[in-house]
Amino acid sequence: MTHELICINCPMGCALTAQVEGGKVISVSGNTCPRGEQYAKTELTAPVRTVTTTMITSGGKPVPVKTKEPIPKEKIFDVVAAIKASTAPLPVKMGDVVLSDAAGTGVDIVSARSLNNA
Amino acid sequence: MKNEYGIIIIGGGPAGMAAAIGAKEAGEDDILILERDSVLGGILNQCIHNGFGLHTFNEELTGPEYAERFADKVRELGIPFELDTMVLDVSPMEDGRKAVSLISAKRGAVTLTAKAVILAMGCRERPRGALNIPGSRPQGVYTAGTAQKLINLEGAHVGKEVVILGSGDIGLIMARRMTLEGAHVAAVAELMPYSSGLKRNIVQCLDDYGIPLLLSHTVVDIKGKDKLEGVYIAEVDEKRTPIPGSEVYYPCDTLLLSCGLIPENELTVGAGVEIDPRTNGAYVSESLETNVEGVFSCGNVLHVHDLVDFVSEESKRAGANAARYVKQGRKAGGSTVNVSAGNGVRYTVPSKINTNALEELNHIRFRVTGVYTNVSIVITSGDKEILRRKSRILVPSEMLDIILKRDKLADITDDLKVYIEEVES
Numbered sequence: 181m182t183h184e185l186i187c188i189n190c191p192m193g194c195a196l197t198a199q200v201e202g203g204k205v206i207s208v209s210g211n212t213c214p215r216g217e218q219y220a221k222t223e224l225t226a227p228v229r230t231v232t233t234t235m236i237t238s239g240g241k242p243v244p245v246k247t248k249e250p251i252p253k254e255k256i257f258d259v260v261a262a263i264k265a266s267t268a269p270l271p272v273k274m275g276d277v278v279l280s281d282a283a284g285t286g287v288d289i290v291s292a293r294s295l296n297n298a
Numbered sequence: 299m300k301n302e303y304g305i306i307i308i309g310g311g312p313a314g315m316a317a318a319i320g321a322k323e324a325g326e327d328d329i330l331i332l333e334r335d336s337v338l339g340g341i342l343n344q345c346i347h348n349g350f351g352l353h354t355f356n357e358e359l360t361g362p363e364y365a366e367r368f369a370d371k372v373r374e375l376g377i378p379f380e381l382d383t384m385v386l387d388v389s390p391m392e393d394g395r396k397a398v399s400l401i402s403a404k405r406g407a408v409t410l411t412a413k414a415v416i417l418a419m420g421c422r423e424r425p426r427g428a429l430n431i432p433g434s435r436p437q438g439v440y441t442a443g444t445a446q447k448l449i450n451l452e453g454a455h456v457g458k459e460v461v462i463l464g465s466g467d468i469g470l471i472m473a474r475r476m477t478l479e480g481a482h483v484a485a486v487a488e489l490m491p492y493s494s495g496l497k498r499n500i501v502q503c504l505d506d507y508g509i510p511l512l513l514s515h516t517v518v519d520i521k522g523k524d525k526l527e528g529v530y531i532a533e534v535d536e537k538r539t540p541i542p543g544s545e546v547y548y549p550c551d552t553l554l555l556s557c558g559l560i561p562e563n564e565l566t567v568g569a570g571v572e573i574d575p576r577t578n579g580a581y582v583s584e585s586l587e588t589n590v591e592g593v594f595s596c597g598n599v600l601h602v603h604d605l606v607d608f609v610s611e612e613s614k615r616a617g618a619n620a621a622r623y624v625k626q627g628r629k630a631g632g633s634t635v636n637v638s639a640g641n642g643v644r645y646t647v648p649s650k651i652n653t654n655a656l657e658e659l660n661h662i663r664f665r666v667t668g669v670y671t672n673v674s675i676v677i678t679s680g681d682k683e684i685l686r687r688k689s690r691i692l693v694p695s696e697m698l699d700i701i702l703k704r705d706k707l708a709d710i711t712d713d714l715k716v717y718i719e720e721v722e723s
């Protein structure tokens with residue numbers, strides 16, 4: 181199957197055409213450098229994203245959080261729902277795990293900011 | 299309470315914090331940061347998305363993480379800062395020091411003095427009033443940054459059905475943010491035939507969520523009396539004039555505006571600093587010093603950056619230069635040459651260079667006027683070519699940073715010109 185995508189590595193934004201067969205990328209064209217080929221391969225076989233959102237704290241205000249590692253793209257909404265169903269106790273430090281194994285991804289959610297009781 | 303300082307830094311965002319660190323590391327101990335918010339970090343605190351710090355820390359951080367690392371460093375170095383403090387005026391005094399008038403709960407209304415001042419106030423968003431969109435004035439129209447603050451810092455629910463005008467990075471980031479908060483983003487309309495946002499944001503904020511980007515489109519009418527009910531979006535021609543009959547109605551309860559940033563230079567102008575109409579920031583020298591001796595400017599108040607890493611680097615230099623100025627005064631002698639923007643270049647920072655004040659590595663930052671493919675960036679001084687660098691693509695949304703070694707510039711006497719030259723293919 182043929183896929184068309186835009187490489188996001190640099191401002192060139194090369195229009196890539198990739199052939200996928202049996203879940204594997206067999207050819208990439210349209211790229212001007214090797215990074216384009218690599219991007220197409222990851223993006224078409226197992227796209228991942230780092231998710232950032234906020235979690236409510238015990239103090240009532242939100243704290244910014246992120247997935248400690250990138251998660252599969254199709255899990256974004258499940259992960260956000262799991263975060264929104266949780267409450268972070270205060271005080272919290274930057275890097276603290278505020279939710280483990282979000283939505284069965286095996287990836288922890290960590291606080292992106294230190295907040296005190298206030 | 300102490301009233302006299304070596305360096306006063308106005309603004310405790312990424313620029314102010316980096317300037318303070320730069321000054322401290324250059325040997326200046328008598329520093330004070332003034333910040334109007336109740337925390338350090340500035341706009342980064344509400345920029346909860348990731349992508350910050352690739353240059354500075356070699357990893358991808360969120361805005362709050364990037365800010366906290368710098369704030370921790372400020373505390374670690376023991377640099378004093380005062381929060382909830384509004385600076386009202388900066389004026390040069392007859393003896394060369396600067397008077398900084400401020401108001402805060404802690405001090406009341408007072409005037410401090412400093413040998414040098416670093417302006418690091420950042421920028422603000424272009425509001426609806428500056429966009430000339432016809433229609434009524436209902437609730438539900440926000441700048442993208444206001445909505446970002448309400449959602450990310452206050453935990454507020456801003457709206458359910460959203461249209462975004464402007465495809466700058468904040469608009470794109472907010473399209474994804476609103477979607478993750480459960481809203482439906484119907485469209486992002488962009489007046490220009492290209493987006494001013496980064497490609498990766500178009501892919502990861504719009505394409506990932508199936509949000510359409512309407513290039514060469516704009517909002518031509520806003521409907522609703524007390525509460526926003528919908529907007530009309532029309533296509534525009536090559537002169538950016540709406541094409542009659544192309545209007546489409548989008549029912550919505552929220553319209554976000556992401557239509558450009560303006561450096562916040564009221565204090566700068568009040569201090570007698572000359573403003574470059576192309577950047578809306580100060581004209582500065584190689585040392586990031588303005589025309590008012592001992593007043594420096596850096597970060598988004600100088601010119602709007604796309605990467606915070608560039609803000610930090612620039613501001614650190616401003617801090618180090620201010621520290622040097624406090625100790626040694628302005629470097630005299632040498633020749634001062636103007637740096638001018640030629641073909642394809644919108645502006646340059648700095649706008650002049652004193653060859654006696656050169657660093658080992660000297661930065662010239664600029665933006666191009668349009669999209670250029672297969673061109674060369676050329677810098678000349680009179681007949682002498684200082685630099686020629688081939689580039690496959692240059693776009694206005696990416697600030698360019700040329701670094702020149704001291705020996706390239708040490709002997710020049712003619713003005714520098716930065717321009718883009720088409721390459722014969």
